Amino acid sequence: MSVAEFMTPASLDDALSIKKDRGAAARVIAGGTDLILRMRDKVLSPSLLIDLRRLSLDGIARTDEGLSLGAYVSLSQVLESADIEKYFPALPAACREFAGPPIRNRATLGGNIVNASPAADLVPPLIAYDANIVLSSTGGERVLPLVEFFVGPGQSVIEPSEILTEIRLPLMSTPSAAIFIKLGQRRSMAISQVNVTTRLTVGESGLPVEARIVLGSVAPLPMRAMSAEGILLGKELSDELLSEAAIKAREEVTPISDVRASESYRLQMTEVLVRRALLATRDELSGSATDG
Numbered sequence: 274m275s276v277a278e279f280m281t282p283a284s285l286d287d288a289l290s291i292k293k294d295r296g297a298a299a300r301v302i303a304g305g306t307d308l309i310l311r312m313r314d315k316v317l318s319p320s321l322l323i324d325l326r327r328l329s330l331d332g333i334a335r336t337d338e339g340l341s342l343g344a345y346v347s348l349s350q351v352l353e354s355a356d357i358e359k360y361f362p363a364l365p366a367a368c369r370e371f372a373g374p375p376i377r378n379r380a381t382l383g384g385n386i387v388n389a390s391p392a393a394d395l396v397p398p399l400i401a402y403d404a405n406i407v408l409s410s411t412g413g414e415r416v417l418p419l420v421e422f423f424v425g426p427g428q429s430v431i432e433p434s435e436i437l438t439e440i441r442l443p444l445m446s447t448p449s450a451a452i453f454i455k456l457g458q459r460r461s462m463a464i465s466q467v468n469v470t471t472r473l474t475v476g477e478s479g480l481p482v483e484a485r486i487v488l489g490s491v492a493p494l495p496m497r498a499m500s501a502e503g504i505l506l507g508k509e510l511s512d513e514l515l516s517e518a519a520i521k522a523r524e525e526v527t528p529i530s531d532v533r534a535s536e537s538y539r540l541q542m543t544e545v546l547v548r549r550a551l552l553a554t555r556d557e558l559s560g561s562a563t564d565g
């Protein structure tokens with residue numbers, strides 16, 4: 274593995290200028306926990322690495338709309354943030370199931386997103402919270418819903434001249450609850466066979482006005498099971514209804530068989546995990562109603 278050049282620009286403007294000039298041959302490096310392995314395996318051979326460490330993209334800030342997370346925020350930083358734990362608890366829940374502390378210290382949110390793995394653990398919770406992302410270039414910024422970023426395994430709409438700079442999480446109307454569940458071959462240090470994040474927000478009537486069921490590792494992209502979500506809206510959250518939504522979610526996914534799990538196992542586990550996550554989300558909601 275060899276790289277001709279390694280740069281650590283001191284400002285985002287400098288980094289974007291380099292990206293503009295050098296395009297796809299220049300690769301951004303954040304934590305390096307995906308990239309270095311891909312270079313070692315000769316899947317990627319960039320001629321230049323642009324290190325993000327000096328660009329001040331590691332902030333977590335409150336905004337009028339919600340939270341702004343820099344693309345260079347590590348998983349360990351997510352786990353230390355009281356704001357994220359309070360308002361977006363499914364995200365730290367996913368971080369706790371992610372590798373071990375040394376990797377969590379290095380791996381970043383931006384890297385997990387741009388790597389565009391269908392099995393990425395942080396993407397489903399971010400989609401469930403309706404995250405938007407900011408892609409920056411010398412021409413300015415474009416903001417898009419995270420769910421629209423992915424086009425296939427390892428592929429996204431990011432342009433060679435762009436750097437992902439920010440993830441924006443809008444504050445949820447309350448009462449709202451979300452749950453993340455991951456199934457791997459082991460309890461720790463395992464890539465997801467299936468992961469699911471569910472989020473429910475109820476209105477004044479106590480019935481759901483918003484539902485998100487977001488799945489990883491069961492389709493070429495992280496995906497929302499939108500037909501299953503639709504089943505839940507405006508209805509009493511009975512066990513039967515949650516089971517019906519879980520069956521519908523299973524019909525919507527298109528998993529493959531690979532080294533981690535067979536297609537049929539992933540189909541079955543989609544139904545099981547969606548039902549389990551919805552039951553837990555409903556319990557969480559009734560807990561928050563009692564607390565309130």
Ligand SMILES: Cc1cc2nc3c(=O)[nH]c(=O)nc-3n(C[C@H](O)[C@H](O)[C@H](O)COP(=O)(O)OP(=O)(O)OC[C@H]3O[C@@H](n4cnc5c(N)ncnc54)[C@H](O)[C@@H]3O)c2cc1C
Nearest residue numbers: 303304305306307308372380381383384385387393394437
């Ligand atoms: C032992 C081990 C265990 C792991 N366990 C898990 C797990 O449980 N769950 C999971 O989802 N993943 C896991 N991973 C994968 C990896 O750690 C994550 O995907 C991580 O979030 C990647 O972040 P990074 O900062 O290291 O990205 P990098 O490796 O630095 O970059 C990844 C890709 O994104 C690009 N990139 C990074 N940041 C930006 C940016 N801001 N703008 C534009 N492009 C950018 C890079 O050019 C590269 O193509 C594991 C990896 C290892 C080695």
